[in-house]
Amino acid sequence: AQSVTQPDIHITVSEGASLELRCNYSYGATPYLFWYVQSPGQGLQLLLKYFSGDTLVQGIKGFEAEFKRSQSSFNLRKPSVHWSDAAEYFCAVGAGSGNFNKFYFGSGTKLNVKP
Amino acid sequence: DGGITQSPKYLFRKEGQNVTLSCEQNLNHDAMYWYRQDPGQGLRLIYYSQIVNDFQKGDIAEGYSVSREKKESFPLTVTSAQKNPTAFYLCASSIGAGRRNYGYTFGSGTRLTVV
Numbered sequence: 001a002q003s004v005t006q007p008d009i010h011i012t013v014s015e016g017a018s019l020e021l022r023c024n025y026s027y028g029a030t031p032y033l034f035w036y037v038q039s040p041g042q043g044l045q046l047l048l049k050y051f052s053g054d055t056l057v058q059g060i061k062g063f064e065a066e067f068k069r070s071q072s073s074f075n076l077r078k079p080s081v082h083w084s085d086a087a088e089y090f091c092a093v094g095a096g097s098g099n100f101n102k103f104y105f106g107s108g109t110k111l112n113v114k115p
Numbered sequence: 116d117g118g119i120t121q122s123p124k125y126l127f128r129k130e131g132q133n134v135t136l137s138c139e140q141n142l143n144h145d146a147m148y149w150y151r152q153d154p155g156q157g158l159r160l161i162y163y164s165q166i167v168n169d170f171q172k173g174d175i176a177e178g179y180s181v182s183r184e185k186k187e188s189f190p191l192t193v194t195s196a197q198k199n200p201t202a203f204y205l206c207a208s209s210i211g212a213g214r215r216n217y218g219y220t221f222g223s224g225t226r227l228t229v230v
Contacts, residue, residue: 042224
């Protein structure tokens with residue numbers, strides 16, 4: 001069965017420090033992978049996506065993610081975190097066949113940024 | 116600007132009452148989705164619709180109903196049969212529901228509380 005695991009529920013980093021949020025997925029074929037960010041009380045905004053090709057993808061707000069097939073991972077990174085990055089981050093995998101591509105979401109990682 | 120509008124932002128329901136959450140999009144997207152979000156559980160799919168006048172149950176459809184009479188609109192009714200309706204509800208849309216899905220566009224959500 002398809003699934004997405006985000007092992008870290010909460011992460012706290014200092015402003016200016018680097019960030020890595022972990023995401024592992026379970027899916028038999030080549031997945032479509034996404035990272036979303038959610039501010040409190042708001043909807044989700046797409047940060048970046050991976051379909052094929054270069055395994056290092058760049059997104060908005062200075063984020064990047066690397067697809068590692070051998071590890072079934074799609075970790076999100078940012079070299080220097082800003083206070084405005086404090087939010088909840090969701091990894092998702094698009095999986096399926098035929099004419100419906102269902103999304104599976106991880107349970108999210110809440111990022112706190114210390115001044 | 117195109118986007119998804121959910122209304123109301125906050126909704127209070129009495130026991131035994133049906134309530135309807137609105138979702139409208141002007142993105143000309145074919146597919147629309149309803150998700151429920153509870154703390155620590157990520158997003159769970161309630162219903163989805165790939166085309167007008169067609170919709171399918173997701174993982175947690177019991178106690179919910181939807182309609183898709185227009186491409187732009189996908190309202191969700193939370194019925195009295197839903198025993199634990201207090202949650203944050205997110206509507207999303209995508210260009211197509213098949214393998215060419217380029218990710219979702221989310222609305223800003225409706226927070227439903229039973230009083």
